[in-house]
Amino acid sequence: MPTTVTTPAGAPPRAPSSGWWAVFSMTLALFAIVTTEILPIGLLTPIGAEFGVSDGTAGLMMTMPGLLAAVAAPTVTVATARIDRRLMLCALVLLLAVANFLTAAATAFWLVLVARVLVGITIGGFWSIGAGLAGRLVRPASTGRATAVIFSAVPLGSVLGVPVGTLIGDLADWRITFAAMGLLSTGVLALLLLTLPALPPAEVTRPSVLRALLRGTGTRYALTMTFLVVLAHFAAYTYVTPFLRQVTRADPGQITGYLLIYGAAGVAGNFVGGALVTRAPRIAFGTAAGTIATATALLPVLGRGDAGALALLIVWGLGYGAVPVCSQTWFVRAAPRTPEAATVLFTASFQATLAAGALTGGTVVDHTSLNAVMWCGAVTAGLVVLVATVARSAGTPPRGR
Secondary structure (H helix, E strand, O other), X not given: OOOOOOOOOOOOOOOHHHHHHHHHHHHHHHHHXXXXXXXXXXXXXXXXXXXXXXXXXXXXXXXXHHHHHHHHHHHXXXXXXXXXXXXXXXXXXXXXXXXXXXXXXXXXXXXXXXHHHHHHHHXXXXXXXXXXXXXXXXXXHHHHHHHXXXXXXXXXXXXXXXXXXXXXXXXXXXXXXXXXXXXXXXXXXXXXXXXXXXXXXXXXXXXXXXXXXXXXXXXXXXXXXXXXHHHHHHHHHOOHHHHHHHOOOOOHHHHHHHHHHHHHHHHHHHHHHHHHHOOOHHXXXXXXXXXXXXXXXXXXXXXXXXXXXXXXHHXXXXXXXXXXXXXXXXXXXXOOOOHHHHHHHHHHHHHHHHHHHHHXXXXXXHHOOHHHHXXXXXXXXXXXXXXXXXXXXXXXXXXXX
């Protein structure tokens, strides 16, 4: 997931070895954050069963972090604009460890939700502050490669984190999964403290800058398309495990394997989308959304058997894997002079819509059926294709910078 980075004038050059260790620790931190955020998708049913709540109510575990992350992205970034970024990143990872241990020890569902609030604050703050730091950790010639390494944590969270976490939950207990994530987060914190250099603020993001970006046509199209496609995806994907259990009749081991294959398809989609979006952003975004729409529309029909469900999950993974890079590219192109502010808007809009998607999906599931939530996702994703067509006539997004 490429992003624009800002290297402050006069910043001391980083030694190759120490800089790349810092990159590695940032990658592990994002992996822990991404995995913690989406881990409930694979454990939704057993957690809900233990606390006696419905699948829709259990979906609040996805809604709460998204809502808090959307608020935390601008709030934390603006409020801590003059604090050393190393200190902030370490504090946020410590908060992540506390949240995971609290989840593992929770005796009531409301405690789980409190922990998810802490996760949301971590997500919003860490993404907004850390997304553009690669250029300050390695030499300028290696910035692009370092950025790619850091953001590889996003698909890897789906490929490795969620399936492994789901497997641990199936073999032992879902609490063991969150305890393991707490230990991983603690280890990541130690690695950050050892490898990150002092990172005094290089760019101060003010509320006035964010307000100015929101008035731009390119930013508004980016917000609209991100809202629709992320709403569609998470309304449906949050409930993919209950769907596979109840409609496909897959056993827990099969579901773990399906999620692993879905994640691998997501990695492929991320790289394909990244290659296409620089040349044809509208086609890339529209194709990704259309692929999600097709997969979710057909899943209730063809997903009753193992082969059909697996094939459509692969298609779905390919489509969604391209979404984050397409969305961020639109935001950054809409604000080439203020990359940190663009990243704040990207993070806030993405996370707010993730929460709205999980909440919407939960409402649909509780009042209709799992098939219905897939069809709702298909219709919503299909609207993105229409918006991309309208954006073409408006000349949005602009071509390269």
